[in-house]
Amino acid sequence: MRKGFLTFAAVGLLATGSMAACGDNGGSSDQAGGSNDKKPKIGVILPDSKSSARWEGADRKFLKAAFDAAGVESDIQNAQNDKTAFQTIADQMITNGVNVLMIVNLDSGTGKAVLDKAKSQGVATIDYDRLTLGGSAQYYVSFDNEAVGKLQGEGLSKCLTDKGAKNPSIAYLNGSPTDNNATLFKNGYDSVLKPKFDAKEYTKVADDPVPAWDNAQAATIFEQQLTKAGGKIDGVLAANDGLGNAAISVLKKNKLNGKVPVTGQDATKEGLQNILAGDQCMTVYKAVKKEADAASELAIALAKGEKKDTGQTVKDPEGNRDVPAVLLEPKAIYKDNVKDVVADGYVTKEELCTGAFAKLCTDAGVS
Numbered sequence: 001m002r003k004g005f006l007t008f009a010a011v012g013l014l015a016t017g018s019m020a021a022c023g024d025n026g027g028s029s030d031q032a033g034g035s036n037d038k039k040p041k042i043g044v045i046l047p048d049s050k051s052s053a054r055w056e057g058a059d060r061k062f063l064k065a066a067f068d069a070a071g072v073e074s075d076i077q078n079a080q081n082d083k084t085a086f087q088t089i090a091d092q093m094i095t096n097g098v099n100v101l102m103i104v105n106l107d108s109g110t111g112k113a114v115l116d117k118a119k120s121q122g123v124a125t126i127d128y129d130r131l132t133l134g135g136s137a138q139y140y141v142s143f144d145n146e147a148v149g150k151l152q153g154e155g156l157s158k159c160l161t162d163k164g165a166k167n168p169s170i171a172y173l174n175g176s177p178t179d180n181n182a183t184l185f186k187n188g189y190d191s192v193l194k195p196k197f198d199a200k201e202y203t204k205v206a207d208d209p210v211p212a213w214d215n216a217q218a219a220t221i222f223e224q225q226l227t228k229a230g231g232k233i234d235g236v237l238a239a240n241d242g243l244g245n246a247a248i249s250v251l252k253k254n255k256l257n258g259k260v261p262v263t264g265q266d267a268t269k270e271g272l273q274n275i276l277a278g279d280q281c282m283t284v285y286k287a288v289k290k291e292a293d294a295a296s297e298l299a300i301a302l303a304k305g306e307k308k309d310t311g312q313t314v315k316d317p318e319g320n321r322d323v324p325a326v327l328l329e330p331k332a333i334y335k336d337n338v339k340d341v342v343a344d345g346y347v348t349k350e351e352l353c354t355g356a357f358a359k360l361c362t363d364a365g366v367s
Contacts, residue, residue, distance in 0.1 A: 038097075038099055039073070039097075040072045040073065040099065040100075040300070040303030040304055041072070041073045041074070041075070041096075041097055041098045041099055041100075041303065042067060042072060042073070042074045042075070042098060042099075042100045042101075042102065042296075042299045042300070042303055043074070043075045043076075043077075043090075043093035043094075043096075043098035043100070043101045043102065044063055044074065044075070044076040044077070044101075044102045044103075044128070045077055045078075045079055045086060045089050045090060045093075045101075045102070045103045045104065045114075046059060046060065046076065046077070046078040046079070046104055047078070047079060047081060047104045047105070047106055047130075048078065048079065048080050048081040048106075048212075049078055049080065050080075050081065050213075050214070050215070050242075051081070051176075051212065051213035051214070051215070051240070051242060052213070052240060052241070052242055052266050052268065053266070053268045053269065053270070054266050054268065054288055055078065055104070056078065058288040058289070058292075058346065059128075059129075059288055059291075059292055060076055060078075062288060062289045062292035062293065062296075063076060063102075063292045063295070063296055064076060066292060066293055066296035066297070066300075067296060067299075067300070070296075070300045072300050072303060075093055075096070075098065077089045077093075079106060081106060081212055083106055083107070083110045086103075086105075086106055086110055086114065087110065087113065087114060090103070090114040090117065090118065091117070094117065094118060094121050094123055098123060099122075099123055099124065099302075099303050100123065100124045100125070100126065100299045100302045100303045101114070101115075101118045101123050101124070101125050101126075102125070102126040102127075102128045102295060102299055103115070103125070103126075103127065103128060103132070103137075104128050104129050104130055105127070105130050105132045105135075106178070107178035107179070108132050108133040108134060108135065108178070108180060108318070111127070111130075111132035111135055112132055112133075112134050112135045112136070115127075115132055115135045115136045115137055116135075116136055119136050124138055124302040124303075125137045125138055126138065126139045126140070126141060126295060126298055126299055126302075127139070127140040127141070127142075127323070128141055128142070128291075128295050129141070129142045129143075129181070129291065130142070130179060130180060130181050131180050131181075131314060131316060131323065132180075133180055133316055133317065133318040133319065134316065134318035134319045135316070135319065136319075137323065138302070138307075138324065139295075139298050139310065139323070139324050139325065139326070140314055140323045140324070140325040140326075141291060141294050141295040141298065141325070141326045142181070142291065142325070142326075142327060142328070143286045143291065143327060143328045143329070143330050144327045144328070144329060144330065145181045145184035145185055145188070146184045146185075146187050146188040146191075147188060147329065147330055148184075148185055148188060148265060148284050148286070148330045149184065149185035149186060149187060149188020149189040149190075149191075150188040150189065150191055150192055151188070151282075151284050151330060151331075151332040152185065152188065152189045152237060152239070152263045152264075152265065152282075152284060153188060153189030153190070153191065153192025153193045153237070154192050154332070155263050155281060155282035155284075155332055155334070156170070156189070156193070156235050156236075156237050156261055156263050156281065156282075157192060157193070157196070158281075158282075158334075159235070159261035159263075159281035159282065160202075160234065160235050160261055163259075163261065165234050165235070167200070167201065167202065167203060168202055168203070168234035168235050169202075169203045169204075169205045169229060169232050169233055169234050169235075170193065170197075170202050170203065170204050170205065170233070170234065170235045170236075170237060171204075171205055171206035171207075171222070171225045171226075171229070171233045171235070171236050171237070171247075172186075172189075172204070172206060172207040172208065172236075172237045173208065173210055173218055173221065173222060173225075173236060173237065173238040173239060173243045173244075173246070173247060174186055174207070174208065174209045174210065174239050175209065175210065175213055175239040175240065175243070176209065176210065176211055176212050176213045177209040177211065178211075178212075179213070182209070182213075182239060185239050185265070186239075189237055193237070202235075205225070205228075205229045205232075205233060206225035206228065206229065206233070208221050208225065210239075210243055213239075213240065213242065213243070215242040215243065215245065215246045216246070218238075218242070218243045218246035218247070219246040219247070219249055219250055222236070222246060222247045222250050223250045226250060226254065231254065233260060234260060234261075235260060235261045235262075236260060236261070236262040236263065237263050238262055238263050238264055239263075239265060240264055240265040240266050241264035241265060241266050241267070241268040241270060241271030241274075241280075241283055242266075242268070242270075243264075244262045244263060244264035244271060244274065244280050244283075245264075245270055245271065245274060245280075247262050248262055248274055248279045248280060251279070252279075257279045258277075258278045258279055261281035262274075262279070262280045262281060263280070263281060263282055263283070264280055264282065264283035264284070265283055265284040265286075266283065266284070266285075266286065267283050267284070267285035267286070267333055267341045267346060267347070268283075268347075269347050269351055269352055271283045272333070272338050272341060272347060272352055273352065273357050275333070275334065275335050275338055276335060276338060276352075276357055276360040276361065276364055277357075277360065278335075281334070282332055282333060282334050283332075283333045284330050284331070284332060284333065285330065285331045285332075285333045285340070285341050285344075285346070286328070286330050286331075287328065287331075287344060287346065288346065289345075289346070290328050291328055294326045294328065295326075298310075298326070309324075310324045310325055310326050312324075312325055312326070312327065313325055314327070335364055336364070336365075338352075338361075338364050338366060339364060339365045339366045339367065342366050342367075349361065349366055349367070352366065353366060
């Protein structure tokens with residue numbers, strides 16, 4: 001991933017251009033969302049509600065709040081990991097008059113088809129969270145996903161060191177092979193862990209993708225990894241909290257939970273509770289509100305016939321183009337700074353500190 005000038009930590013740094021859209025531009029990739037006399041309407045397609053709690057629990061509400069605050073009509077739907085439904089929703093949104101379409105693709109092939117259809121209809125497009133390889137989105141808004149992976153690799157290494165592990169055996173539970181973000185996460189944690197494998201400090205005993213980020217499949221895959229490794233896995237690089245929890249469920253059955261460091265991502269309530277309980281060593285917090293605000297600012301501008309300069313790009317290797325982008329900075333979360341996620345309002349104390357977790361929250365300084 002090639003970065004431009006800086007990573008944005010706030011949305012307000014985007015500069016508004018004076019480029020108003022033309023009424024009929026033949027679907028040019030420089031279109032700015034249709035003519036100014038067309039009522040702004042933004043469509044958003046989320047990917048599912050099972051791979052991570054963030055999509056329905058955070059992204060939807062933050063995007064809707066931003067659109068509502070701007071007085072812009074929006075239509076936010078979830079494809080529930082169904083490629084046919086994804087395309088049908090997009091077609092309906094275009095038919096119903098959206099002039100900006102924001103998508104979280106299920107895979108680059110489906111995403112490209114939807115983006116190309118929107119472009120041909122003069123609808124401006126944004127890739128949200130996942131870059132569509134070979135696509136035609138005018139903007140890409142996400143976190144620096146290689147940095148996410150790097151934090152995971154560093155986190156696993158820190159947790160293993162804290163446990164005094166010697167030549168630990170490591171298992172990878174990677175994200176979906178159809179998600180470009182999963183590739184970027186792996187690039188990030190490989191940059192930290194591969195040198196350790198090469199130096200024989202660590203041993204990699206398993207390295208498997210989890211189709212569609214499916215947590216049930218992840219548990220099956222990890223059980224197979226553990227069996228194949230003769231029960232000796234000393235650390236698990238799980239690409240998100242859902243996959244991490246799947247691994248933890250298997251470790252619990254084998255009375256290994258808390259003994260084997262497990263990583264994660266998304267700072268879900270479940271992931272944070274696993275950290276408080278000592279079953280997960282860390283997660284990566286991505287301030288979804290900042291991502292949603294950055295994307296909504298771009299979408300609202302496009303819907304009103306304006307464009308913004310993000311000041312940075314990412315390279316789409318399949319499309320051989322530089323995509324204007326906003327990349328936000330992720331943060332590593334361990335037990336001693338779980339409180340930061342609560343303080344940020346991403347998860348409330350009431351949601352997190354239930355039952356047995358009340359005392360764990362107090363001990364961790366969650367207030």
